[in-house]
Amino acid sequence: MKTLTLLRHAKSSWDDPVERDFDRPLNAKGERAAQLVGRHLRSLGLAFDHVVASPAARVGDTIDQLAIGYGRTFAPDWDRRLYLASPATLLDVIHGLPRDADRVLLIGHNPGLEELVLLLVPDDARDTLRAEAAAKYPTATVAEIRFDGDWPAVSAATGTLTRFIRPRDLDPALGPDQA
Template sequence: MSVAEPRRIVLFRHAKADWPPVSDHERPLAERGRMDAAVAGRKLADTGIAFDLALCSTAVRTRETWKLAVQEFPQRPKTVYEERIYEASPGELIALLNETPDDAQNVLLVGHNPGVQALADILAGAAEGDARERMSRRGYPAAAFAVLSFAGSWKSLEPGVATLLDYWAPTE
C-alpha cells in the first residue's frame, strides 16, 4: 500500500447517551442512541469505505455505539479500544493518529465532543461540495460523522492537510 494513495479518516461521535447516576466514563447509550448508532452504521457502510482499523474510546457509550454500528458493516475492521481518546484534545487525537501504522489506509475513530468536532474542523483545510456548511450548520450531534481524506503517511497528519469529503448527522 502506497502512502501516495489518499487515506481516509472518519471521525464518529458516539450516539446519544443516557444520564444514570454513574461516572461519565460509564454512561450507557439511551434508547435513542441505540437506534441512531445502528442507522449511523448503515450510513457508514453506505460510504463504501473498507476500514482497516477502528480506534474506539474505552467509555461505555462509545463501545456500545461501535458494537451496534459495526454490525451493519460488510466486514469488521480490526478494533483497538484506546483509553487516550476519552476526553482527548484535538492535538492528542492527532498524536494518536500519527501512531497509526502506514499499512492502514482507512481509519475510523469513535470518540467524544468537543474533541471529535474540533479535530474535524482543524484537519479540514478544504471541503467538497457543501460538507463544511452542513457540518457548521448542524454542529456535531451525537452519532454524527465526518469523512476526511489526506495524502501522505499517518505521521504527516497535521492541521489543515485533509479535505472534508462528507458529513452526516441523524435527524433530530
C-alpha cells in the same frame, strides 16, 4: 491516500445512575442512530482496515449497535487517550496510526472531534460540509477526511472533508428534540 473517518459516539443516557461519566450507556435513540449509521456506512461500501476507539462505555455501546447495522463486528484498538481528548491529543493518536492502514475509523467524543475536523480541514467559505461541522457535530455523526500523505504528515489544513453525515440526515426522527 489516507482516509480518516471520525465517528462521535451515539446519544448517551443521563437517566441511569452511574458514578462516572465514563460509564454512561447509550439511550434508545442513540442505539437506533448507531444502527442506522452502520447500515448507511455499509450501503456506501465503506470499509475500515483499522479501528481505534475511546474505552468509554457509550463508545463501546456505539460500536456494538454500529456493528448490528453494518452487519459485521469491529475489533477496535481501545485507546484511553481518546476519552474526552483535545484535538492535539487526537492528532498524536493519528500520527501513531499504522502506516499500512489506509482507511481508519476513529470513535470518540466532542468537543475534540469537531475541533479536530475544523483544525484538519482548511477554512473555505465555499466548503458547505465544513460549515455544517462547524455549526454542530451531533452524536452518532460521521466525518470523513482524506489526506494525500501518510499519517505522520497529517497537520492543520491538510485534509479534505468528503462526507459529513448526521443521523437526522438519514432519518429526521433522529434530529434534535425527537424521542
